[in-house]
Amino acid sequence: MTVRVRYAPSPTGYLHVGGARTALYNFLFARHHGGVLILRSDDTDQERSTQEYYDEILSALRWLGIEWDEGIEVGGPHAPYRQSERLERYRAAAIQLVDGGHAYYSFATPDQLDEFRKEARAAGRAPVYDGRFDPPLEEGRERAATGEPGSIRFRVPRPGVTTFTDVVRDDVSFGHDQVEDFVILRSTGYPTYHLASTVDDVDFGITHVIRGEDILSSTPKHILLTEALGAAPPTYAHLSLLMGPDGKKLSKRHGHTAVAAYRDAGILPAAMVNYLALLGWSPGDDETIVSRSDMIDRFDLDAVLKNPAIFDTAKLEWMNGVYVRDMDPGAFTAAVLPLVESDLGRSLDATEREELAAVAPLVQERAKVLTEVPEQVRFLYRGEVEFDEDSWAKVMTKPEAGPAIADALDRLAGLVEWSTSAIEASLRAMLDEHGLSARKGLQPLRVAATGSSVSPPLFESLEILGRERTLERLQKALDRL
């Protein structure tokens, strides 16, 4: 039997890292088993669903390289894949369930329900509604026919218990005294998540439902529904949730949770995928950097951990650095160009682009995230050097600063050939002349030429800067001393 899995986000918010991991595990599982990944939009909440979030989620998924085989945008044999376009199907299913004796019309009011639940809680019982305020089926049907507003609830068999084997959690069971007669069709005629999701999983032939642990306790409802619909339940796998650094559920107050925020912060999609994959799964050996194809080869659900993982940005950034250094230099330059341009507020001309291509490899081996690159190459594109005051105070106040710069200015002015090696040779001669260590003698030049005590390697930087600008800057620093 072909594996068919789905990722079914609700367009009521951005794609956050937890959702991305769920999507990724579905993707890896499908690829590993040569199955099909379906992307569905669970947008039955008309109030909170928006087109913006829908677009945003899709773009984040694509950015991560999580490709789906069937579903929204790409179509497939079960189209449409947006639940908002399948409303009739859910209504029909609800009616079918009523006719089959699995569901009934409910007119219980919010106040009644509130009071009932409050009392149950106070009495130490689970606040589980069992239909006690609702009329017998036939009477309910008649009242509904007259247009009286009401919902349809699933009738949970009681007493009873639902037991299932979760691939990551093993055997789990819930007594039906914990499962209420849940609404499947709202009084607005819209289906609830439970109905829509279950009907779709059945209709689309989903074999494995891989989702967050937050819906573990709703699973009995889905199993009961599936069976009432006359189908066999899929295999379930509930993934533990992602936590913030304080061990609490990951949320906005922990910083960025949206995948897009990491993209904007200069994280590479491959690094994000690698990092996310290892949050709750391990290939089983000491590998930390795992290629996408390796993940696909080795991923399986029974190796997924049950315990919740903390999302740790430090490790993500370290991993990103590994991926950055591994990039093709041309790709790195291309990736960084728009960032540099936006930092400068203008585009680079042809010459400047060449300069960028020249420094790029130097900063590439130093960068953790793409967004830190602009400030490292900024010195090339500002006509006037802006001296970083801390750097100036630390370096230029030393006695060797003046003589070193003055002498370097002299030597560099007379250089026949302007190349990294010639520059290095002449500056080393300068160091010898003054008996200065490279550390002491070169820092003033670095600050003079780049404005900062931290920069890409000096000799290369000067070569790229060019003789004219180098001399100008050294002179300017000298004047300021």
Next chain:
RNA sequence: GCCCCCAUCGUCUAGCGGCCUAGGACGCUGGCCUUUCAAGCCGGUAACACGGGUUCGAAUCCCGUUGGGGGCGCCA
């Protein structure tokens, strides 16, 4: 309150009864390298939550406690 789930270094994890005086990675940290910063290399720090069992033997199995997480909606 009730139900469910979980528990190895600060963090991600290896470990599926003896190979564990618990391994790797991030972080932190000492050193080397070095023109700054990184990178790289070498070293260090640090964990089986606790208490009972089972067993010749337990990080690994069972029970309890504690701690953490999730759920209990006409949200998903």
